[in-house]
Amino acid sequence: MDKALNINKINSNFYSWRVADARVVGGKNTNNGWNFSFQQGHHHQLSDMRINLNLTNANILGIDKTITSNTRQYDLKLKGSLGNGYKEYKSYGSDQIEDKIAKRNWGTEFDQFLAYLKAPETTDMGSPIDPAKPTLEYIFNVRLQSEGNIKTAFQNLFCDKCNEPTVTTKTLSPQGVKVFEAIWGNAGLRSNIFGTITIEADAKDEFLDLIKSTSNNKVYGFIKSR
Amino acid sequence: MFKINFSLNNIYRFQAKNSCLVYVKKIDKRNLFIDNKLLAEDIGTFIFDGKNIVYDNQKPDILIYDLLNKKMELLLPEYRLGEILFSNYRTHVGNRINQIRETVFYDYKERKAIFINSPLPTHEVNGNLLFEQPTNTTLKSINLETGTYNWEVDLSVYISSVLGVFGNQLWIYTGTDELMSLALDTGQVLQRIRSNDLHPAVSNANLVANAVHFEAIHGRVTFLKDRDYLEFDLATCQVIRQKSFDTGNPYTDWAFSVSSLDDDYCYFVGNQGRDAGFAQWVGVLNRKTLEVEWSEHLGKQNQRDFWALTKAPISDGNKLYIHDSEGTLHIFEKEENA
Numbered sequence: 001m002d003k004a005l006n007i008n009k010i011n012s013n014f015y016s017w018r019v020a021d022a023r024v025v026g027g028k029n030t031n032n033g034w035n036f037s038f039q040q041g042h043h044h045q046l047s048d049m050r051i052n053l054n055l056t057n058a059n060i061l062g063i064d065k066t067i068t069s070n071t072r073q074y075d076l077k078l079k080g081s082l083g084n085g086y087k088e089y090k091s092y093g094s095d096q097i098e099d100k101i102a103k104r105n106w107g108t109e110f111d112q113f114l115a116y117l118k119a120p121e122t123t124d125m126g127s128p129i130d131p132a133k134p135t136l137e138y139i140f141n142v143r144l145q146s147e148g149n150i151k152t153a154f155q156n157l158f159c160d161k162c163n164e165p166t167v168t169t170k171t172l173s174p175q176g177v178k179v180f181e182a183i184w185g186n187a188g189l190r191s192n193i194f195g196t197i198t199i200e201a202d203a204k205d206e207f208l209d210l211i212k213s214t215s216n217n218k219v220y221g222f223i224k225s226r
Numbered sequence: 227m228f229k230i231n232f233s234l235n236n237i238y239r240f241q242a243k244n245s246c247l248v249y250v251k252k253i254d255k256r257n258l259f260i261d262n263k264l265l266a267e268d269i270g271t272f273i274f275d276g277k278n279i280v281y282d283n284q285k286p287d288i289l290i291y292d293l294l295n296k297k298m299e300l301l302l303p304e305y306r307l308g309e310i311l312f313s314n315y316r317t318h319v320g321n322r323i324n325q326i327r328e329t330v331f332y333d334y335k336e337r338k339a340i341f342i343n344s345p346l347p348t349h350e351v352n353g354n355l356l357f358e359q360p361t362n363t364t365l366k367s368i369n370l371e372t373g374t375y376n377w378e379v380d381l382s383v384y385i386s387s388v389l390g391v392f393g394n395q396l397w398i399y400t401g402t403d404e405l406m407s408l409a410l411d412t413g414q415v416l417q418r419i420r421s422n423d424l425h426p427a428v429s430n431a432n433l434v435a436n437a438v439h440f441e442a443i444h445g446r447v448t449f450l451k452d453r454d455y456l457e458f459d460l461a462t463c464q465v466i467r468q469k470s471f472d473t474g475n476p477y478t479d480w481a482f483s484v485s486s487l488d489d490d491y492c493y494f495v496g497n498q499g500r501d502a503g504f505a506q507w508v509g510v511l512n513r514k515t516l517e518v519e520w521s522e523h524l525g526k527q528n529q530r531d532f533w534a535l536t537k538a539p540i541s542d543g544n545k546l547y548i549h550d551s552e553g554t555l556h557i558f559e560k561e562e563n564a
Contacts (some may be wrong), residue, residue, distance in 0.1 A: 114551075115504060115533075118534065119534065119536055120483055120538075129384045129386060186536070197316060197346075198317075199307070199308045199309075199319075200270060201270070201286075201306050201327070202306075202329075
C-alpha cells in the first residue's frame with residue numbers, strides 16, 4: 001500500500017538540493033539574497049505538492065534530478081495514478097513575467113520550455129486525453145500573479161500583435177516559430193494539437209489561430225497559477 | 227556493440243531506410259541531402275519510402291526523385307506535402323486557392339487523388355482506410371474500392387493509438403489504458419484487456435508513441451516504459467516475457483523513454499540512475515536475455531542545460547541513428563567483432 005508522502009523527508013532532501021542548487025546557480029546574486037527567492041520557490045513547490053496535488057511517494061518519479069551533474073532539469077515528474085507528467089514551478093513576480101516572458105528575454109528558461117515541448121512524455125499543452133493526467137504544467141505562484149496575466153505574457157512571447165485587437169495582421173514571433181517547430185517535431189503533442197493536419201504550413205496557420213485567444217486551453221491550459 | 231562513427235549538426239528531420247540516409251539540414255533554409263549530397267535547397271518537407279524521395283519546395287511544388295534511376299520529376303505543381311506516408315505510396319497533399327484550403331489523399335505511384343476534402347484518413351489497414359473523428363473516440367472504416375463506409379463505431383473512450391491487425395482483429399490502445407480489439411469487417415468490440423490485468427507496470431502509464439510496439443507478424447505487443455519491459459501475446463492473451471529494471475538501487479536502475487525494436491533487440495533512449503528526467507542515454511536491450519547489452523551516455527557536463535534525447539533511435543543496416551533535441555544526429559556503427 002502507498003505510504004503517505006513523507007513530507008519531512010522530502011522537505012529535508014528537497015531543501016538541501018535547493019540550497020546546493022542555489023549556491024551553484026544563483027550564488028552569484030548575493031546582493032539580492034538568493035535565500036529569499038529560493039525559499040519562496042521551494043515553499044511554492046512544496047505546498048503545491050502537499051496541498052493541491054496531494055502526492056504520495058508512489059506518485060513521484062523524481063524531483064530536481066540534476067544536482068550531481070550540475071545541469072538543471074525539471075522540478076517534478078510524476079508517475080502512477082496521476083500520470084507521468086512534468087511539473088515546472090515558477091515563482092515569478094509581475095516584473096519577471098513582464099521582463100522575461102512578455103518581452104521575450106527568457107534566456108535558458110525558454111530553452112527549458114522547448115525541451116519540455118520536445119520531450120516524448122509531453123503529449124498536451126492543456127487538454128490531455130485524461131483530464132486527471134496532464135503531461136505538462138507550468139505552475140506559477142498565485143500570490144505573485146494571476147493566471148490571465150501570465151497567459152497574456154505567453155501570448156506575447158508566441159505572437160506579434162496578437163494582443164492588439166486593432167491590428168489585423170498577426171504573425172508568429174521568432175520564439176513562436178521555435179515553439180511551433182518543437183510541437184511539430186513531437187508526434188504525440190502534434191496529434192493532440194493539430195489532429196489529422198499533416199501539412200506543416202496548414203498547421204502553422206492553425207497554431208496562429210489557436211494562440212490568438214488566451215482562453216484556448218489547447219495551447220494555454222498548461223499555464224496554472226495557484 | 228556500437229561505436230560512434232560521426233555526427234551531423236542542424237538536422238531538422240531524417241529518415242534511414244535500405245542503407246540510405248535522407249535528411250533535412252536547417253540553418254537559414256531547409257536543404258535536403260541524400261547520403262551527404264545536396265539534392266534540393268529551401269524545401270518544405272519530405273517523405274522517403276526507401277525508393278523514392280517526395281518533397282515540396284517553396285513555390286510550392288511537389289517533386290519526386292527516383293533513387294534507383296536518379297531521376298527527378300515534377301509531381302504536383304502548387305501543392306504542399308503532408309508528412310505521413312501510408313502504405314502503398316499514399317500521402318496527404320494540400321493547396322490553397324483564394325484562402326480556401328483543399329486537402330487531398332493522394333497516391334503518388336498511380337498519380338491520382340483518392341479523396342478530396344473528405345476527413346483525412348489516419349491509418350491504412352488491410353487496404354481500407356480508418357478515420358478518427360475529432361473527438362478521438364469514434365473510428366470509421368472506409369472501403370477504398372467502393373468508397374463506402376464499412377462501419378463506424380463510437381468506443382466512448384479516447385483512442386490513444388491504433389496498433390494494427392492480427393488474427394483478423396484490429397488492435398487499439400485506449401486513453402484509459404485498455405488493449406482493445408475490434409472485428410475488422412464490422413467494427414464490433416471483441417476483446418477488452420485492462421492494462422491492470424496485463425501487468426501493473428503498464429497500468430496508468432499514460433503511454434506515449436514509441437513506447438508501445440505492435441508486431442503483427444508475431445501477434446505481440448511490447449511495452450518498454452519507465453522501468454519495465456513487457457511482451458504480451460495477443461493469441462493467448464498471456465505475458466510472454468517481462469522484467470522490471472527497478473533494482474532497488476537507484477544508481478543502477480534504467481528508466482526508458484522511447485524506443486524502436488527488431489526481432490532481437492530494443493533500441494532505446496532513457497536514463498540510468500537518478501536522472502529519471504530528460505533522457506541522456508542510448509542503449510540496446512537484448513529481447514531474449516532482457517539484459518542491456520550496450521549503452522552510452524551522450525549528455526555532457528558542459529552541455530547546454532536542457533539537452534535531451536527525445537526521439538526513438540532508428541536502426542538501419544549496421545547503423546544506429548539518434549537525433550537529439552538540439553538537432554544533432556549521432557550516427558553509430560556496429561562493431562565488427564560484436
